[in-house]
Every structure is written in structure tokens, then in C-alpha cells.
Amino acid sequence: MFHHHTATITPFSDNPDFDFEIRNVLGLAVGGGADPGEVLAATAGIHKNDHAGWFGAWQQLGRRTVEAAQAAATAGHRVSAAGGSCAPPPTSVSPSTRPAR
Numbered sequence: 001m002f003h004h005h006t007a008t009i010t011p012f013s014d015n016p017d018f019d020f021e022i023r024n025v026l027g028l029a030v031g032g033g034a035d036p037g038e039v040l041a042a043t044a045g046i047h048k049n050d051h052a053g054w055f056g057a058w059q060q061l062g063r064r065t066v067e068a069a070q071a072a073a074t075a076g077h078r079v080s081a082a083g084g085s086c087a088p089p090p091t092s093v094s095p096s097t098r099p100a101r
Contacts, residue, residue, distance in 0.1 A: 012040070014048040032083065038065075 073081035
């Protein structure tokens with residue numbers, strides 16, 4: 001006898017907007033854009049309507065990432081530093097240092 005089971009996906013957050021954003025960021029992991037453990041640790045325990053907690057968690061994760069990248073750069077580990085997005089964004093590069101096309 002066949003028993004039909006409905007598949008369910010457990011949300012990462014009770015807030016559907018937070019859950020959506022967590023899933024989006026986790027999707028970046030395959031390209032090196034996120035560390036799943038860091039994302040899940042940062043967002044664990046944020047309550048459904050705690051927007052200040054949500055913002056603070058991401059802000060703290062960003063700060064830790066930049067600090068790790070800066071420490072790697074200081075130690076001469078350029079590849080690790082680049083992985084932490086320590087470099088300035090392309091829009092802040094002056095035209096004289098921008099690579100020729």
C-alpha cells in the first residue's frame with residue numbers, strides 16, 4: 001500500500017522575510033560569497049520581529065569578516081584577505097589605478 005507523505009522544508013527563521021534572505025545568502029556559498037556556518041550562527045536565535053537584532057547580527061558578521069580579512073592582509077596572506085572582501089569596492093578605485101580595458 002502506498003502512503004503519500006508531504007515534504008516539508010523547515011525554515012531557518014519564523015520570519016518569512018528573514019528566512020528568504022538567509023536562503024539567498026546561503027545560495028552564495030557555492031561561489032565563495034558566504035560561509036554557511038557563519039550565516040547560520042549569526043542568524044540563530046533572532047526572533048520573528050526582531051529587526052534590530054537582525055540588523056545587528058549581520059553588522060557583527062560583517063565586522064568580524066572585515067577584521068579577519070585585515071588581519072590576513074597584515075600577515076601577508078593576500079588570498080585569505082581577498083576572500084574576506086577587505087579590498088575597496090571597484091567604485092572607490094581612482095581612475096589612475098583602474099586596470100586598462
